[in-house]
Amino acid sequence: MKIGIADTNFARYDMARAAIKELKRGCSAEIVRYTVPGVKDLPVAAKILIEERGCDLVMALGMPGPKPIDKTCAHEASTGLIMAQLMTNTHIIEVFIHEDEAESEKELATLAERRTREHAQNVIKLLYYPERLTREAGTGQREGFEDAGRVGY
Numbered sequence: 001m002k003i004g005i006a007d008t009n010f011a012r013y014d015m016a017r018a019a020i021k022e023l024k025r026g027c028s029a030e031i032v033r034y035t036v037p038g039v040k041d042l043p044v045a046a047k048i049l050i051e052e053r054g055c056d057l058v059m060a061l062g063m064p065g066p067k068p069i070d071k072t073c074a075h076e077a078s079t080g081l082i083m084a085q086l087m088t089n090t091h092i093i094e095v096f097i098h099e100d101e102a103e104s105e106k107e108l109a110t111l112a113e114r115r116t117r118e119h120a121q122n123v124i125k126l127l128y129y130p131e132r133l134t135r136e137a138g139t140g141q142r143e144g145f146e147d148a149g150r151v152g153y
């Protein structure tokens with residue numbers, strides 16, 4: 001199994017480091033890292049990782065800034081990542097930490113570490129233990145924050 005990590009130097013936290021640590025803790029997949037300037041460059045990086053570097057799945061890690069233009073960039077990047085998934089029939093797990101989700105730099109770092117690690121755990125489940133994801137269906141999982149939990153029970 002080969003997992004691609006596409007990340008950016010725009011991000012204010014080394015999300016790839018967190019992802020790689022968590023992936024290495026939970027599986028033996030080969031990891032290929034590809035760093036680009038910003039989130040809008042992630043779709044082609046992910047596509048290259050899949051088509052040219054043979055990755056079975058890619059994590060796309062990015063940090064949109066707080067300005068309206070950053071939000072637009074993030075939306076465009078998301079659309080590109082969805083297109084790349086459809087073009088390659090391969091999962092690209094988008095892990096975006098919006099800078100304004102946190103109230104301090106410390107909280108931003110904690111959120112980035114936690115969300116990235118929790119999505120890396122999702123990646124391991126998707127590739128190796130899909131039945132575990134099915135068992136979690138309907139349980140209100142949230143990455144980076146407390147889970148929302150079930151309703152109606």
Ligand SMILES: Cc1nc2c(=O)[nH]c(=O)nc-2n(C[C@H](O)[C@H](O)[C@H](O)CO)c1C
Nearest residue numbers: 010037038039040063064065069070073
């Ligand atoms: C305005 C802007 N905002 C962000 C952002 O919030 N987060 C991010 O990762 N990258 C941003 N970029 C850079 C673009 O994603 C891209 O790297 C450049 O337009 C070069 O293709 C831009 C240009």
